[in-house]
Amino acid sequence: MSDPGLPPLSRQHDRRLRQMYRSAGWPCQDTVEIELLAAGLLERRLEPSGREYLRVTDLGIARLAQALDRNRAALDAHEALVLRVAEEAQRAGRIAYRGLGLLAKPGERWLQLRPDVYSIRNTSVEDYLEPVVHEIKVRRADLLSDLKKPDKRAGYLALAGECYYVLQQGIAEPEEIPPECGVMIASASRIEVARLAPKRPMKPGFATWMVLAKAAPCRQPLEPEPRL
Incomplete structure (x- = not known):
């Protein structure tokens, strides 16, 4: 070009x-x-x-169209991985939510956050809820930009007892992720834990419960039909 x-x-x-x-x-x-x-x-x-x-110019329009196609492909890949992570959480006996708008106050000010996947255990005992945040990254540039936002990570840790970065295979090494977060690596066939997240006791606060009360959890994944 x-x-x-x-x-x-x-x-x-x-x-x-x-x-x-x-x-x-x-x-x-x-x-x-x-x-x-x-x-x-x-x-x-x-x-x-x-x-x-x-x-x-016409050449510039063609460049814009190519950039739009790249952005759409990245968004599609991101949404597909978000869905996979939510389904894995559900299979592990958790209630999963995608794209919740949550408030957190890790320091002096409130933050409006939108974790890719937020999940709690399916239990009636509050002490056993174990809220977890999963942040999904499929592009290295997006990951590097996110790693420059310590307030965002602190906000996630104020909302959940564990926080994981789920990385598309090949975009980064686990050592690049801050130690307060766990790391999962997603390949075409599976999602594997590369480093466990530090686990802390945590209960959802009132503001989080109000959001959950108005939100719909992800639908349960369809299991394949048994082969006859």
């Missing part, structure tokens, strides 16, 4: 290209814009008044 002599384009370039597509085309006159112009993804235009503006 671009000359081999030009610098490689990154997600930052894709974001700027998308912003330019949605905007009136006012130039920013920075290095990202220069590289997009040099790659032929943007072009300079003049209005009758003489004002210069930028327009996304």
Whole structure:
């Protein structure tokens, strides 16, 4: 798509290209814009008044379409793994929820968090609930961004007695994950525990119970029909 002599384009370039597509085309006159112009993804235009503006070229539109396809594929892979983790939790006798909006206060301020999977044991004894958070990552860039958010991890640990990162096989090593969290590795056929999470006694707080009371747990996975 671009000359081999030009610098490689990154997600930052894709974001700027998308912003330019949605905007009136006012130039920013920075290095990202220069590289997009040099790659032929943007072009300079003049209005009758003489004002210069930028327009996304057909080549730029093709680049945006490719980025959209990549994002959709990553989202599909993420959602598929979230579903697998929820089903594994259910098979282990737990009640699992996906995408809950939960409040936590690990420090001085409240945080609005949305764990990929939150589960509790299916029990009538509060002390045995053992809430667990699973955070699913299928792309290394997403994982590295998440690891820069210690407040988020602290919030998860304020909500659950255990917190696991579930990693798509190949995107990271268990040693890269902070020690306060466990690690699971997901391959095409199975999800394996690479490192157990430290286990702490924990009971869901009132705010969490209010969210659970309004939420629907994941549907039980369908078991395969017995072979005759």
